[in-house]
Amino acid sequence: MASLDNTGWSVPGLLVALLLGVLPVNGLEVSTGKVSSIEAMNGSTVLLPCTYSSCIGIKNLYFNWQFNDNGTMVKFCDGVIPSEGVEPRVKVEHERVEFVGSSKTNNISILLWNITFEDDGEYICFAKNPKEKGRNHSAIFTLKVVNQMKEDDNTLTVIIVSVLGGVIGLVIIVMVIKALVVHFLLKDDEKNKECLVNASGNDNTENGLTGAKADNKGTPKL
Incomplete structure (x- = not known):
């Protein structure tokens, strides 16, 4: 006769259940x-x-x-x-x-x-x-x-939030300054290019007018 454990399972049945995973x-x-x-x-x-x-x-x-x-x-x-x-x-x-x-x-x-x-x-x-x-x-x-509920100490949280807020604000300020600097640099570059174009056009015009006056002069009469 098969022996029983304290859960009611026989030893052979217990081994089979363990092997089959049905315990x-x-x-x-x-x-x-x-x-x-x-x-x-x-x-x-x-x-x-x-x-x-x-x-x-x-x-x-x-x-x-x-x-x-x-x-x-x-x-x-x-x-x-x-x-x-x-x-x-x-x-x-x-x-x-x-x-x-x-x-x-x-x-x-x-x-x-x-x-x-x-x-x-x-x-x-x-x-x-x-x-x-x-x-x-x-x-x-x-x-x-x-007697009363303890208040949560949020000091560390406030410090972390403040530091993060300061860093984010600094990054935004740096980005704005960078954008303004780039904007003014581009604007100055455009002005310089415009000045060079105008200067080149004036030189050509002056040269052309001088030649035309020389060509239109007739031979002086004696």
């Missing part, structure tokens, strides 16, 4: 998104995001949100999603928590209203999928509560 991968996963932390002002309302995914689907997916209160885990809410596309049955256990997720978008996010400095810390989104032999996964989202 199931990317089981249940939960994620709080690309940004796993947020800074928010005291008294505001924040979204604690979480989504789930499974390559083989879900059945009676269990999930919950917990807050790490100095090592003590405090449950905010939990629920069960019977199957794909079916909205969950959610139980909220905190007065300032609102469930805003939907199984249609694989979303199990919550809102935390009117946050205080006591809400500062880590929030854990957990899910367990019985369809994958109870596979579970969790993700951490960190909330930092502050």
Whole structure:
């Protein structure tokens, strides 16, 4: 009898699956998104995001949100999603928590209203999928509560923009000066050519008039 591993696959079957590339991968996963932390002002309302995914689907997916209160885990809410596309049955256990997720978008996010400095810390989104032999996964989202939001220091950006603006302005000024110099040089060159043409024409005319006068003079009478 072929032995089975803890996933239910026989050893020969596992080897064949690996060779054929058909072994199931990317089981249940939960994620709080690309940004796993947020800074928010005291008294505001924040979204604690979480989504789930499974390559083989879900059945009676269990999930919950917990807050790490100095090592003590405090449950905010939990629920069960019977199957794909079916909205969950959610139980909220905190007065300032609102469930805003939907199984249609694989979303199990919550809102935390009117946050205080006591809400500062880590929030854990957990899910367990019985369809994958109870596979579970969790993700951490960190909330930092502050009195006021930090202003972005744009000093470096302003310096870079100013330098680039100055360089571009200098280049434009140089190009304008160059264009004016070329324009005046061409204009002077045209004037010089015109003067040379006029001078040459005057010389020819004067020479022609002198010869004509000499030819028209008659022989003086005695």
